Amino acid sequence: MSKPHAAAGRRWLEDWLQTIWRSQGPVSTLLLPLARLYGAVSRQRMAQQARHAWRAPVPVIVIGNILVGGTGKTPVTQAVCQALLAHGHHPGLISRGYGSRIGTEPHLSDSHQDSNWLGDEPALLHAATGAPVAVHPQRALAARALLAAHPEIDVLIADDGLQHRALARDLEIIVQDSRGIGNGRLLPAGPLRELPARLTQANWLITHLAPHEANASLGSQPAGVAQITMRLQPDYLIQVSTQTRLSWPDWQARFGHEICHAAAGIGQPQRFFQMLRHAGLTLGQTLASPDHQAPDPAQLRALPPGPILITAKDAVKYTDPDDHRLWTVYPTPRFSDPNWLDALVRQI
Known part of the structure; x- marks a missing residue:
């Protein structure tokens, strides 16, 4: 299969999944046993990570989501980083580095700044902010490497690390969009990585809306959380x-x-x-x-x-x-x- 045809097929699959995740229809219901298994395994993994979480010597801000499929974390991460820089802080960015072939050692922006080395979103964030970046699936390993290379860093921003509990965090920002919680079910029966109650634990809940979308499209939202919309x-x-x-x-x-x-x-x-x-x-x-x-x-x-x-x-x-x-x-x-x-x- 040619590359354009493969890409079209993958795009079709992503769009089809988003369609079935809008309701608790028959396909979603058939997938519920897998969703329960996913939830049990995920909760066990995160609980085990949290018991042995590494605490960085500087504050850690985690920006992530419970909803799959592009909620708008990158502009939020960029805005947070630029705000810290404007107030005289020295932030560092850590990420998984999706799309980069990472071995045992983290990749740092000190060596290369392109997307092949860092991944597309970390490369974009480094170019936009100038803040140093380290990427590795083990965020604590990336954090240690970045702090060792840049001792001036006084705040760490973890991009897309909400479900990675091996790194202790001080503040959490959850980003969602107009889909809200979709059909309210976990993967693969729904679009959620964690149950909707997870939203109540955030310090801020940012809802990314398209220019034409109204706030009312979200329905009920968790109480007790600072909620902001972004366009x-x-x-x-x-x-x-x-x-x-x-x-x-x-x-x-x-x-x-x-x-x-x-x-x-x-x-x-x-x-x-x-x-x-x-x-x-x-x-x-x-x-x-x-x-x-x-x-x-x-x-x-x-x-x-x-x-x-x-x-x-x-x-x-x-x-x-x-x-x-x-x-x-x-x-x-x-x-x-x-x-x-x-x-x-x-x-x-």
């Missing part, structure tokens, strides 16, 4: 071939009258396309690749004339930079409570 909007774009940077208003004035195309290899590509439409663009064709997989260069070259917009997560691993139509969109988050980051820094 993304385009901030600036960079042309992949020349690295020309334009603000969103300048880019829109120059190209916004054309029919544009968009491609995204993220968990929820439709949310990216909706953001662009809401910002005033007319989209012709859209290409959705599986999460963590950059759009196929041949498919992009085959698109009709017009600018092609891709995500920053795709840009860090894109291997064919010569198409002058390609522009990377860098969004900025808008939080319902703009002061929540200051409150987080005060807690640190």
Whole structure:
């Protein structure tokens, strides 16, 4: 099977799963025995990790989710890191490093900064913030290596480490989207890594909504947790071939009258396309690749004339930079409570 066909098949599977996870239908119900097994094994693993958790000598902020499929952790992680930097802290980032071939030793951004070495999201976060990064499936091992290499670090941010209890944490931020808890069931009968009650243990619950989505679409939410909504909007774009940077208003004035195309290899590509439409663009064709997989260069070259917009997560691993139509969109988050980051820094 060719690479584009394999990617299309994987994308179809991801979308199909999201569809059956919207309700407690027959397919979901058939998978309940596997969900119970998953829950039992997962709880046992996390309890064992927690009993022997390593406590870092600096505060640890964990940012994660209980919902699979791209909730928007990366912009939240970037915002937290930038807030800490603005207040004079020296944060370090640790992550699993999905997509990077990691052996026994952690990979540090001191050696390389590309996505093959760090993984796409850690590479993107390092490029956006300049904060040092270490990646390894064992987050405590990554944390030790990063602190040893950078003794100035006074706060650790663990990206996507909510279910990794081997690293003790001081603050937790859970990120969800308009799916809420889906059908309320654990994998594979539903979209949840942990039961819905886990949301009540967070310090902050961030809900990532598309520009057109209303808060009411979430239904009931856990009481006693600081809840904030986040929406993304385009901030600036960079042309992949020349690295020309334009603000969103300048880019829109120059190209916004054309029919544009968009491609995204993220968990929820439709949310990216909706953001662009809401910002005033007319989209012709859209290409959705599986999460963590950059759009196929041949498919992009085959698109009709017009600018092609891709995500920053795709840009860090894109291997064919010569198409002058390609522009990377860098969004900025808008939080319902703009002061929540200051409150987080005060807690640190």
